[in-house]
Amino acid sequence: MLHALIMRVHTAIQLIQSRVSLAKSSARVTREQTCRKSRIAEILKAHQDDLAAEWVKNLQATGTGKDSRISESQLREQTKEFLVLLSEAAAAGGDVHSQAWNATVDFLEDVSRSRVQQGFTSEETARFIFSFKQPLFARLRAELAKDHEAFAEETWAATELLDKMGLITIAAFQKTREDLINRQQQEMLELSTPVVKMWDGILALPMIGTLDSARTQIVMESLLQRIVDTGAELAIIDITGVPTVDTLVAQHLLKTVTAIRLMGADCIISGVRPQIAQTIVHLGVDLQGVTTKANLADALSLALKKLGFAVTRTKAAN
Amino acid sequence: MALVKSEELPVRLEQDVVVARQAVRRLAVELKFSLVDQTKMVTAASELARNTVVYGGGGTMRCEVLIDGGKSGLRMTFEDQGPGIPDMTLAMKDGWTSGSGLGMGLSGAKRLVNDFDIVSEVGKGTRVTITRWK
Numbered sequence: 001m002l003h004a005l006i007m008r009v010h011t012a013i014q015l016i017q018s019r020v021s022l023a024k025s026s027a028r029v030t031r032e033q034t035c036r037k038s039r040i041a042e043i044l045k046a047h048q049d050d051l052a053a054e055w056v057k058n059l060q061a062t063g064t065g066k067d068s069r070i071s072e073s074q075l076r077e078q079t080k081e082f083l084v085l086l087s088e089a090a091a092a093g094g095d096v097h098s099q100a101w102n103a104t105v106d107f108l109e110d111v112s113r114s115r116v117q118q119g120f121t122s123e124e125t126a127r128f129i130f131s132f133k134q135p136l137f138a139r140l141r142a143e144l145a146k147d148h149e150a151f152a153e154e155t156w157a158a159t160e161l162l163d164k165m166g167l168i169t170i171a172a173f174q175k176t177r178e179d180l181i182n183r184q185q186q187e188m189l190e191l192s193t194p195v196v197k198m199w200d201g202i203l204a205l206p207m208i209g210t211l212d213s214a215r216t217q218i219v220m221e222s223l224l225q226r227i228v229d230t231g232a233e234l235a236i237i238d239i240t241g242v243p244t245v246d247t248l249v250a251q252h253l254l255k256t257v258t259a260i261r262l263m264g265a266d267c268i269i270s271g272v273r274p275q276i277a278q279t280i281v282h283l284g285v286d287l288q289g290v291t292t293k294a295n296l297a298d299a300l301s302l303a304l305k306k307l308g309f310a311v312t313r314t315k316a317a318n
Numbered sequence: 319m320a321l322v323k324s325e326e327l328p329v330r331l332e333q334d335v336v337v338a339r340q341a342v343r344r345l346a347v348e349l350k351f352s353l354v355d356q357t358k359m360v361t362a363a364s365e366l367a368r369n370t371v372v373y374g375g376g377g378t379m380r381c382e383v384l385i386d387g388g389k390s391g392l393r394m395t396f397e398d399q400g401p402g403i404p405d406m407t408l409a410m411k412d413g414w415t416s417g418s419g420l421g422m423g424l425s426g427a428k429r430l431v432n433d434f435d436i437v438s439e440v441g442k443g444t445r446v447t448i449t450r451w452k
Contacts, residue, residue, distance in 0.1 A: 275353045
């Protein structure tokens with residue numbers, strides 16, 4: 001699901017990028033023709049309250065603020081703050097990478113991050129900026145009704161500006177999601193199965209989940225390391241928690257068994273359920289040289305026997 | 319033979335193999351396959367999906383639920399536009415691999431299902447269809 005989401009964000013960004021470049025090329029043409037100072041900043045400043053009200057109305061019309069994820073007062077605050085920042089930054093010029101825009105960009109990134117935490121989709125997050133287009137363009141039209149050329153020019157400049165803002169919003173949204181995925185991956189590595197000591201000289205590794213990922217490699221390496229550290233003679237790899245054993249999983253297991261033997265220890269694979277056993281037979285994977293057991297208890301009792309231990313019951317069960 | 323249900327999944331990345339396996343398991347459970355048959359089908363799908371990713375450079379998996387007379391079955395088609403297989407006899411041989419695996423995937427998958435069909439053209443791609451009947 002996350003994967004699909006990221007793909008969607010990617011397409012959205014590509015779409016916006018193409019629109020930004022389109023806007024850029026057109027804006028360049030008009031700017032070369034007339035070298036007037038952009039009036040956007042001026043208009044933003046003069047009509048801040050009206051624009052904010054319109055914008056919030058637009059946002060609400062498209063669904064933002066309708067549920068409990070974000071309150072209306074929060075929305076009003078965000079739009080207002082953004083307008084203040086935008087009008088200040090726009091007065092300094094249209095280059096969003098310049099110093100003057102830092103506060104605006106930071107603010108947008110903050111908004112995006114909070115949207116992720118509040119559970120908004122990328123589309124809803126991007127809408128924060130794009131729903132400002134309509135009020136701004138309407139205002140431009142009203143202000144520049146008599147000067148068609150100026151209207152066209154300012155509209156392009158505004159589109160370019162807002163597209164860039166939208167791009168920043170989505171990029172921040174995506175980055176927050178990616179950070180989340182990275183963190184989860186790290187957490188999963190932490191969670192991944194520990195090597196446990198079962199008895200003197202006997203280690204066990206209960207494997208859980210898919211056995212065909214990079215994680216497996218790490219887990220197997222940690223098992224080998226623990227064998228060295230503890231001087232264990234026997235290792236039990238329990239695959240009860242592994243739903244599918246295909247040739248790649250079998251290959252991983254075989255390699256680990258070989259490595260353990262090369263280190264002078266021995267290995268038992270436990271948790272081979274009937275359906276797994278039948279599947280392995282049909283697959284044609286040769287596990288004949290490997291000691292396998294149906295469950296961990298059997299594996300432990302075999303391990304104890306191999307090391308010369310005997311388990312006796314001193315009292316009859318009641 | 320009637321087609322009851324059909325779904326298609328992309329198989330492009332290693333993680334997609336896991337998703338493909340889960341989809342097959344879900345359908346096999348829906349069809350009330352026995353645990354052994356479920357496992358066989360999931361394992362065969364795992365092998366072929368991984369082949370699609372590793373050797374075919376990514377492709378798609380289509381799962382279809384079939385009804386033929388009183389029998390129900392699960393058919394899966396793995397398709398890629400990869401380099402294709404130049405020597406089919408060699409590819410189907412146990413223990414032969416062009417990569418670094420065990421070389422049991424294709425032949426193993428064939429033994430796990432009832433019907434197995436493979437069509438490959440060098441430079442065009444490969445299509446593997448497997449069916450297991452209940």
